[in-house]
Amino acid sequence: MTIRVAIIEDHDDFRDGLSYVLDGTEGFKCAGKFSSVEEAMRNLPKADVYLMDIGLPGKSGIEGVKLVKAKYPEAQVIMLTVFEDEKNIFQAIASGANGYLLKKTSPVKILNAVEEAMTGGLPMTPLVARKVIDMFKQQMPQPKGNISLTDREKEILKLLVDGLNYNMIGEKLFISLDTVRNHIRHIYEKLHVHSKSHAVAKALKHNLV
Numbered sequence: 001m002t003i004r005v006a007i008i009e010d011h012d013d014f015r016d017g018l019s020y021v022l023d024g025t026e027g028f029k030c031a032g033k034f035s036s037v038e039e040a041m042r043n044l045p046k047a048d049v050y051l052m053d054i055g056l057p058g059k060s061g062i063e064g065v066k067l068v069k070a071k072y073p074e075a076q077v078i079m080l081t082v083f084e085d086e087k088n089i090f091q092a093i094a095s096g097a098n099g100y101l102l103k104k105t106s107p108v109k110i111l112n113a114v115e116e117a118m119t120g121g122l123p124m125t126p127l128v129a130r131k132v133i134d135m136f137k138q139q140m141p142q143p144k145g146n147i148s149l150t151d152r153e154k155e156i157l158k159l160l161v162d163g164l165n166y167n168m169i170g171e172k173l174f175i176s177l178d179t180v181r182n183h184i185r186h187i188y189e190k191l192h193v194h195s196k197s198h199a200v201a202k203a204l205k206h207n208l209v
Helices: 012-023 037-042 061-071 086-094 107-118 126-139 151-161 166-173 177-191 196-205
Strands: 003-008 028-034 049-052 076-081 099-102
Touching: 003 012, 003 037, 003 107, 012 028, 012 107, 028 037, 037 061, 049 061, 049 107, 061 076, 061 086, 076 107, 086 099, 086 126, 099 107, 099 126, 126 196, 151 166, 151 177, 151 196, 166 177, 177 196
Parallel strands: 003 028, 003 049, 049 076, 076 099
Antiparallel strands: none
């Protein structure tokens, strides 16, 4: 399977460098590259993953996430930016971003992040991940009543906290990817959350694992 990746980035050298890496790596293909959200949306190609800067001319990348998701709801959008402040991180995730990397991330790790997003992960630069956990822990309301998770759900939640993606969890527990997804859907329902980062934050705050 070839992962099709579109790039929305206004710095020519960085954009062209990413495109070169994608097209030169087996299993990846650059599906399109654009210098602004407006340019991209005029003829947005259907891709598996979109790498999007935040500080773009015209509409910001955070606005771009919403537009891409509106057109292709199943697409994965990873922010690739220099901004590491909590406001941008929070707004990007709240807008639907599936990952958040800093531009100093190596090309190999960017490719790994693309693969991780495709398997249900939420790739983040470690510094960003710590900030996300801290933000959600601070904002997470106290649970109403006891949260009753099965032993298997607790086991899977612990693996999410440890940073494993869906495929890795399936391999470790010898269960199918669909079974992993079903368990995680039930976990989200019981925790009243809608994302991996929320689930991890709530698990840590309330000592669920």
